[in-house]
């Protein structure tokens with residue numbers, strides 16, 4: 055029997071666009087949400103036909119459902135119910151499936167929360183980003199520390215099994231002291247999960263563009279430098295761990311037994327189906343896998359086009375993962391998780407010869423103190439996690455002349471490389 059699939063549902067609607075956000079989300083207007091939900095349900099109904107046309111296997115059973123965005127907590131109870139009816143019409147959802155809703159603090163109606171629980175929802179991920187009001191407001195968040203703490207307490211009282219949050223290191227005005235305050239609040243709030251990301255500086259967000267080009271409108275001049283941001287990341291690793299939220303992945307921390315099962319699928323290369331705007335998928339096809347991604351243009355998505363394949367991004371519509379690419383992915387995705395990668399499993403999947411070819415690079419990176427081999431497992435050290443991008447490229451450079459391994463500060467690539475996971479929630 056094929057392994058169950060994880061399902062990601064993208065709801066790209068937000069009340070306002072945060073200055074740091076580089077997702078395909080926007081303040082599209084909630085009047086369009088109803089039409090979007092209908093479109094999403096049609097996509098679900100056509101998913102099996104699309105999989106058939108692409109020659110990929112779509113399992114009938116799902117053991118995780120993740121509503122991300124955007125701000126899916128803006129969905130009304132009726133809209134959420136409609137989505138689950140459509141979902142259960144196409145997939146058998148495991149009774150103990152992990153079902154997550156991303157939520158902007160203060161933007162989850164009581165009826166929507168009740169419907170989520172009725173549908174088996176057991177995880178809410180809050181886009182806190184910072185507990186310091188000045189920092190949150192500087193990037194366009196509408197919540198305060200009080201709103202966040204009240205929301206966490208309300209979700210816990212309502213019986214949501216896992217309440218988690220996202221935090222960003224490197225926001226404008228952030229200092230070591232203010233970051234400590236955010237981390238302390240996160241720990242004391244009793245959340246079971248925290249994701250910590252570095253501010254991404256790129257062309258796709260207003261703040262990112264301002265940092266690159268200069269300007270003061272979005273607070274670019276108050277963004278901590280790269281070395282400072284790296285320190286903030288290190289502080290988070292230490293403080294969260296000491297506070298009972300152990301690091302289990304480069305950007306993710308959880309209390310015992312509360313890791314995100316859905317996100318682990320991405321790093322373990324297990325099949326997942328993404329539905330909705332800009333959603334990514336990876337499904338098996340024979341002995342390999344295919345990755346594909348939906349369009350990130352809302353108008354294109356809303357227009358049914360000429361059949362189930364019409365909503366794919368034009369270039370590349372789908373990417374076949376050959377054995378070499380699969381080996382590389384297994385290394386750099388697997389090493390993101392603290393337990394690392396099992397050499398035995400790699401040998402079984404890719405053959406002894408392929409694994410042996412990487413051994414000189416592994417030894418070199420081990421000597422640099424960035425990787426350790428323990429029995430049959432290789433894993434990044436704490437220093438290695440700070441320079442994961444360097445480690446990954448070194449490991450995959452088999453056959454190239456060895457050069458010194460340089461250890462700098464973690465970059466966005468270190469925290470995000472190869473991860474199809476959405477970086478920040480609502």
Ligand code: SF4
Pocket residue numbers: 067068069070071072075076077079080123124125158181478479480
């Ligand atoms: S960070 Fe979240 S709430 Fe802000 S615009 Fe992006 S998706 Fe919307």
